[in-house]
Amino acid sequence: MQTTLTTQPEKTDQEKKQQLEQNLWNIADILRGSMDANEYKNYILGFIFYKYLSEKLETHLNQALKNDNITFHEAWQTGEIELQEAIVEEAVTSIGYFLEPQYLFNTIIQKAENNDFILEDLKESLNKIVESTQGSESEDDFENLFEDVDLQSSKLGKTVEDKNKKISQVLLQLSQIDFCLEDTQIDILGDAYEYLIGQFASSAGKKAGEFYTPQEVSTILAKIVTTNKTKIRSAFDPTCGSGSLLLRISKEADVSEFYGQELNQTTYNLARMNMMLHDIPFDKFDIRWGDSLENPQFIEHQFDAIVANPPFSAKWSSDKKYMDDPRFSEYGKLAPKSKADYAFLQHMIYHLKDDGTMAIVLPHGVLFRGSAEQTIRKHLIENKNYIDAIIGLPSNIFYGTGIPTIIIVIKKCRNTTDDILFIDASNDYEKVKKQNKLRPEDIEKIVTTYQKREEIEKYSHKATLDEIRENDYNLNIPRYVDTFEEEEPIDLDEVCEELKKIKQQEEEVDKEIKKYCEELGIQPPIF
Structure with a gap:
């Protein structure tokens, strides 16, 4: 056998x-x-x-x-x-x-x-x-x-x-x-x-935001900062968490050196482990512990690609001494103590090379809040013209918070100097359990629209600087991308005819009920 x-x-x-x-x-x-x-x-x-x-x-x-x-x-x-x-x-x-x-x-x-x-x-x-x-x-x-x-x-x-x-x-x-x-x-x-x-x-609930950015968001940031590039000399994340954002860049381009800073010591340890587990040699990454705003570790460095998902509306000292800090001094105002969002943005811009690209995740409030933040925003638009694009993301895609967020893309030397691209991707997602999740097609649409700077009805718009001035430097996305869906016009004559038919049907039903009640010898209901 x-x-x-x-x-x-x-x-x-x-x-x-x-x-x-x-x-x-x-x-x-x-x-x-x-x-x-x-x-x-x-x-x-x-x-x-x-x-x-x-x-x-x-x-x-x-x-x-x-x-x-x-x-x-x-x-x-x-x-x-x-x-x-x-x-x-x-x-x-x-x-x-x-x-x-x-x-x-x-x-x-x-x-x-x-x-x-x-x-x-x-x-x-x-x-x-x-x-x-x-x-x-x-x-x-x-x-x-x-x-x-x-x-x-x-x-x-x-x-x-x-x-x-x-x-x-x-x-x-x-x-x-x-x-x-x-x-x-x-x-x-x-x-x-x-x-x-x-x-x-x-x-991990609310603590999750301390160490992890969802891969879908990481992918968008990585693809944006590596647009038209196959090699990146240096990549930096000033709030690097577990290092996932930095490592995602290496999936889109060959990165020579990685730099990061992280405030949470446990997460700082995790980032270093993550680098080595991805076979990044110890002499090719430099991850440091500390507060990026109050105790920056790379003050003399500039980088080709910068990404970050900083803690939303975190507190910082906003000490007057920072008015002499080259990261913040030219803006005329400091980000408020209760919201360090613009401080992180300014910190990253300072470290960005002239030919580099950066992308940062922030809450929607940075687009329209007034006072010091409006002063900083106006300087970025009017005097620097650094803002290349603003991308609105769906709500509830980050662990630990359900608020909707945006991505701001910054370039110091822009090919397009007279407009800002707005993308409203807030409605493109799938719901997975309690979280909303960006699908591959959603990511592709965002990235392609950005790279081609396309205008798509109810999705994207290139707003001129004049438009933005007219809106008093308010960058709230609905001001530039109209996603309002018009309802189909209602034929009132047709509605009236339908109501007449319903009325007739009601009268016929009432007659039938009255007839049955008389046969049963009971008092019919009052109509």
Whole structure:
């Protein structure tokens, strides 16, 4: 009897990615019952990063030692000091960090499989990663990177044994997942990590806005700032969150260097992890911690592409000292203390190169609010002519807030100098559960309309500067894009005839009811 062996078809990259996303999200179930999404994301993402760093180190060093016919583990076990020092130097110089074999993810997993106590070893392993970078070029990129992974948190369990069991379960589940690091042609892990951040954001409520911009919005911003460009020398996000906006630019163009600043320290750690998980070398990104307005870290830098989704109407000091700050001094007024929207816009403009493009997400109020904001807006339009386009987005597309938002596109050297393109995309979306979501066709329509500067009835309009002056520099989109839908004219004669017919029908029904009541010997209702 002849048997035929069948083999499972090779999974496509998309199938691998979807499987990885599902597996990673399932791991979160282990912690989901004991803490909220904004807390357990730090453990899940931190452990993913630890596994990634371990595998990347082994892969890199095994390749570096290939010509010597020896593996990293074998070379380290020789105990030869000079060889070990050479291995450490190679790792730190090339990929920015080093771990001895005893601190690698797989070593911890072996102990977890034996039901050993792993918390102290795990803590030591995470500390060793950071310590290995001290004094090297990558030190700033790894400093305090795992500080949000609190292995002593009471939310992991009442006793030390409970905590150890919970963490062991997470790591053991994670050990079953293949990150596909050998396949250098695709970025399955990076994309899956982005997916996971998005899933955490959808569960984190108001806190989600601190670390994540929906990919659909990120895509629009990235496509706009890379219009007609295949290479970007430098990209910057002054409120970079998890880094998703910056990384999205790299999907549209080849980016040489990434720069970002983030106020929230937990999110700052997440952004650095996200960069490395997307295989961005440590010397190709510079993410810094701090307040971009009050403590700017890149004051001497200018960038080719700038994107941002800053916190809407955040507070800032608006201190008079900033009237002498080159970022704000020429506008005559400072953004109000209660609304820093224009302060972020001015900060970004200052850092934009003359031939660069920037796109920022802001609330609608910046288009029409008066006082200092009107003064700043008038200067941008009348004296600078920097505003290239204003794009209205649907409401309820951001996590944690339902307000409608806009994108303002800024160019210092514009090809078109006598108009501003207005796009009203507020009605183009689909509803997914509680969120509104931009569809691929919605994104394509926005981007194409912007790039071609098309005028489309009830969707887009190129408003001349004279029109804007007539509106006293009010940029509210309905003033320039008329989306009013006229109702079909009503034929009053036809309506009257219809009413007559209805009246006749009512009289006939009344007669029938009266007839039935008389037959039954009951008093008919009064009509």
